[in-house]
Amino acid sequence: MIKLEDLHKSYKIGNSSLHVLKGINLNIKEGELIAIMGSSGSGKSTLLNIIGMLDLLDNGTYRLDNVEIKNLNETKAAKYRNKFLGFVFQSFNLINYKNAVENVSLPLYYQGIGRQERQQKAMKYLQKFGLGDWSKHLPSELSGGQKQRVAIARAMVTEPKVLLADEPTGALDSKTSHEVMNLIQEINNSGKTILVVTHEEDIAKMCKRIVKLKDGIIVEDKKIKQNLIKSNV
Numbered sequence: 001m002i003k004l005e006d007l008h009k010s011y012k013i014g015n016s017s018l019h020v021l022k023g024i025n026l027n028i029k030e031g032e033l034i035a036i037m038g039s040s041g042s043g044k045s046t047l048l049n050i051i052g053m054l055d056l057l058d059n060g061t062y063r064l065d066n067v068e069i070k071n072l073n074e075t076k077a078a079k080y081r082n083k084f085l086g087f088v089f090q091s092f093n094l095i096n097y098k099n100a101v102e103n104v105s106l107p108l109y110y111q112g113i114g115r116q117e118r119q120q121k122a123m124k125y126l127q128k129f130g131l132g133d134w135s136k137h138l139p140s141e142l143s144g145g146q147k148q149r150v151a152i153a154r155a156m157v158t159e160p161k162v163l164l165a166d167e168p169t170g171a172l173d174s175k176t177s178h179e180v181m182n183l184i185q186e187i188n189n190s191g192k193t194i195l196v197v198t199h200e201e202d203i204a205k206m207c208k209r210i211v212k213l214k215d216g217i218i219v220e221d222k223k224i225k226q227n228l229i230k231s232n233v
């Protein structure tokens, strides 16, 4: 599904350059649930953003679903992003003046899908994720866990091939974190490939494979016995 070979990335800061990713090799198969770990500044978000086509690599190759991702103009990149990738962020990134169902249907609007179908699909995902009764509520009326579930619904509504989550539980208490990871496990159980950036060991253990980054290189890559969370919904 995802194949990275000798991936390098630097950022220019004034006259100097910061070498952030120093030769990443990573092979991800369909249906994997991977935790990307590492201390702050180790390059986790940079890696996720390159995989998510929010940032460009300098050297190396990136293949997504057998397509080499390079030299794509912004229009084409946006199209691929919309079709293949769903994003979830620590800070939810919901639009404050739009209610839950409007937030979830927004990616479908950008795909040119009509109002009725947008509404239907968005409601389907909200219901699936236990938020059917909250569809008309604004983000400010939702708890942190509910906001993150709305954000996950928004990421899933376009049926992407891969779900990318950058510290999705970083702003949540541990009980709510487990609820969000429970949902991520359920989505993965239905076959979706998922990458979760985290620096919390217990969150990583809920995944099936742990990739550890240190100073821009992979220092550990192991399959683990997944810690399954029981659903209490």
Ligand code: ADP
Binding pocket: 011, 012, 013, 018, 020, 038, 039, 040, 041, 042, 043, 044, 045, 046, 047
């Ligand atoms: P992590 O997510 O593991 O905390 P990041 O990938 O966000 O790490 O950042 C890795 C390093 O790259 C950090 O030193 C950070 O300051 C730097 N960095 C990240 N993004 C940029 C950018 N757009 N411009 C310059 N430096 C950046």
Ligand code: MG
Binding pocket: 044, 045, 046
């Ligand atoms: Mg980060």
